[in-house]
Amino acid sequence: MRVAVSERRLRVYRTDAVVLNRRDWGEADRLVTLFSPAYGKIRAVAPGARKPQTRKSGHLELFTRGHFVLARGRTFDKITQAETLDYFPNLRANLSSVGRAALVCELVDRFVEEGDENPPLYDLLVRTLGRLNANDAPDVALLFYLSHLLALVGYQPNLFRCAVCGQLLRPADHFFSVEEGSVVCATCGDALPLHSVSLPVLKVLRFLQAEAWPRVRRLRLDTDTYRRAEGLLQAYVAYLLEREPRSVRFLREV
Numbered sequence: 001m002r003v004a005v006s007e008r009r010l011r012v013y014r015t016d017a018v019v020l021n022r023r024d025w026g027e028a029d030r031l032v033t034l035f036s037p038a039y040g041k042i043r044a045v046a047p048g049a050r051k052p053q054t055r056k057s058g059h060l061e062l063f064t065r066g067h068f069v070l071a072r073g074r075t076f077d078k079i080t081q082a083e084t085l086d087y088f089p090n091l092r093a094n095l096s097s098v099g100r101a102a103l104v105c106e107l108v109d110r111f112v113e114e115g116d117e118n119p120p121l122y123d124l125l126v127r128t129l130g131r132l133n134a135n136d137a138p139d140v141a142l143l144f145y146l147s148h149l150l151a152l153v154g155y156q157p158n159l160f161r162c163a164v165c166g167q168l169l170r171p172a173d174h175f176f177s178v179e180e181g182s183v184v185c186a187t188c189g190d191a192l193p194l195h196s197v198s199l200p201v202l203k204v205l206r207f208l209q210a211e212a213w214p215r216v217r218r219l220r221l222d223t224d225t226y227r228r229a230e231g232l233l234q235a236y237v238a239y240l241l242e243r244e245p246r247s248v249r250f251l252r253e254v
């Protein structure tokens, strides 16, 4: 979605957005991190949102997609109106759903700078929250999300050519280098401290990259292949972010 320059300068603007994060701010306010299609990540104050009688606070729940009216401010913009579009109630139904949704939102927050618009990433975020809420193959939905998020923020892993010798990989067990964001062939990676990537895992990762959700959701993975594929994507994410996301630790503990 393109926004005209004149519209960007408007003092008041409105947008759909997902609540990625929120924390208490001052006496009765909240500081909310939103992700919107046209304005990217927005940090905004919701004045009075912690007062019990306020109607706004219910529309500022984590993981909620809403419609917001904001006024530009010097440090933070201010949320003047909020209305819920999708509450995604099942995301809060149990700890593993909370953990997955928290990871999905935390990664957008960490990978995206304020003001960087990325409409395809917004679309992926909303669809992923919808899939998790519908309990639509949630494990595979998370893998699909990780794979496509990496591509949309510019870190799509190279799964075809060895980062060292440049050869196309033959169908066999190989390695993955998080520093290179790339596979390394069995010969070149032999003496290096790399993550191993078995042929079944490599096939799953390529399938996630290449296929759309309707085919991916039918993927049936054995637990070991799932764990290894997820572990590899998580290791790459943790390397890029320079530490493991908080919600990954949470997910491991629930």
Ligand SMILES: [Zn+2]
Pocket (backbone or CB within 6 Å): 162, 163, 164, 165, 166, 167, 184, 185, 186, 187, 188, 189
């Ligand atoms: Zn090689």
